[in-house]
Amino acid sequence: MLLEMAGPPNTLRELGLIEQIRRDFSSSSEAFSSSSKAVTLGIGDDCAILRPAAGSEVLVTTDFTLEGRHFRRDLHPPESVGHRCLARGLSDLAAMGATPVAAFLSLALPGTMLAESAGRDWIARFFSGLRTLGEMHRVPLAGGDTSESPGGNNGLIFADIVLVGAAPKGEAIRRSGGVAGDAVYVTGQLGGAAAELAAILRRQRRILNVATTEGHPHLFPEPRLDVGESLLRRRLANACIDVSDGLSTDLAHLCRASGVCAEIEQAALPIHPLALKLGTAAALLAALHGGEDYELLFTAPASVPIPSSLAGVPITRIGSLKNRRAGRPLVTMLAPDGSRAELQPAGWEHFSGISSEISSQIRPGTAKSRKKKPH
């Protein structure tokens, strides 16, 4: 079912809002249709129909956005929740160099939100954030599902975003293509999202309105679609992944998939100014383990010249891939004093609901005790 709402009778009369949003999106899909011929049939049938260009393959990714886990209604502006929901999926496409074709949103809302004007306002602003980012990247919302969330008045908001993209056959950039000797690069800057989240959690107050989405790496991360497409088109990268769980975790994923080890240089890490404000030790932890930066981490043969920026985004070389060898850690970090130590995956655990725990993550010395199981 596409954007159909099943709910008890008392909320049904409020569903006009959902219908309205659906229509807004349908018309914005039409606005895109000249550039996005790939969506043949959008919202309103049992399935959407997509027609990717001949010679392309289809990429699919799905990502949850759960209240109390990925956002808090009392702290995040609704536009940010909508933006981040879509950004998570777009970033997965970017990591493979794919071009977005269409998004699908499954959204469960507490019935009370539809009955109250504050709730309806929240929903409209959520969709506004999602639509603004979608329009920027020409991604129509082609379908999904809606439902009243269980739990009555205490019901929570859950969203699941599906992104469908396209890439020329056989050319999508995988995690598994890295080879020993490759240089390791990262786009933009690291640790900004963790630093902004920590600041929000410390304030414990919702930012009501954000004048611009720029400079808000947690609230409004920028998926690096143009960089990913450029890496694919110019065949620069051997392997790529997005930094969603944190550099330490995502680099370990890439190494495991590629069957190699990596060494990164601490001094080379491009640390976000918001993280630097936290002090040197906390900034380093945010850059290494803070997730949700949605930058791209890629590898390329050391002999291939990589421009200092791609699609306007700075590119920094942060290390290299090594052969796997008995006793060699998966990821090693070279400190400024020349010493080497294993870098354990200790990725940001997203939004656990225990805000103080998350907030404390950026204090030096605590991150290692919250190791994430490698997988």
Add this chain to the structure above:
Amino acid sequence: MLLEMAGPPNTLRELGLIEQIRRDFSSSSEAFSSSSKAVTLGIGDDCAILRPAAGSEVLVTTDFTLEGRHFRRDLHPPESVGHRCLARGLSDLAAMGATPVAAFLSLALPGTMLAESAGRDWIARFFSGLRTLGEMHRVPLAGGDTSESPGGNNGLIFADIVLVGAAPKGEAIRRSGGVAGDAVYVTGQLGGAAAELAAILRRQRRILNVATTEGHPHLFPEPRLDVGESLLRRRLANACIDVSDGLSTDLAHLCRASGVCAEIEQAALPIHPLALKLGTAAALLAALHGGEDYELLFTAPASVPIPSSLAGVPITRIGSLKNRRAGRPLVTMLAPDGSRAELQPAGWEHFSGISSEISSQIRPGTAKSRKKKPH
């Protein structure tokens, strides 16, 4: 992210189960890969890569399965929850005549389920039900997302299933293709799912084990993929929709999309034996408004001979499409005494959590008071 679990440290050690299931599915995907060359890259990268056959278009549908809304942990066997989760998406593909290519499952689970053996058993049985149906229709699980559901010990299970299918370009059967003069057909029998659900709700006891999935129209509905593919291949149908919300609601959807009206004959309705056991009046309400039968409702020119069964499933002619005319109701029902009355959409509201309310739905006279807003 594909099947990655973010959760607090104390549950991380339990994630081995999820990993195990993931591997089971990966290997079963490989088992399918000879027949399902369309999945180039499954679980384990930022996106899955699909390669539908040349000349085909891609169909996408997403469907929620929410605890307390679509199922109850105390009443539904876990295999049924997994089966129904996948069946909902497969049925949407069937309604358009598409062939399934891959499924993606986003699954949020309470942390306590991973920590307790009863919970782990539930999860394994859920996946078993999903896998059994997937194998029957050769649909690999190619990715998804997992998360701990918010709410701690009181957290609920949420799933969102995404189905990707393929159909020859321009040939997917839409809701909107019906024309006045078409005969209206339905596959199988109606009202069985509502009748079985009512029986379960009256018993208020979980069926622990179901020996066979046959004869359980609510617990183990059979998506009509073979019928849908046959309708498409033989170009028999002008329009098609699946009966997920109930005949009255879904026929109204088809009429609205096609710009026509419909008249159905009460005496022609193929009513499920489980519904007939409820008595004549309740049986009729279950057949007209009971949802989740997942039969196909399609229209074809009256001049086209439609076989009495397709892919082993009986086909029944239940009425015809008429021109839209001022004052003519969208859907009319011709009673055995020759009288005609408007058939209001009063589709089954899925699983509202208020079991007695749902149960009372099949008692004569109550359904009309719970009209579903047409959309």
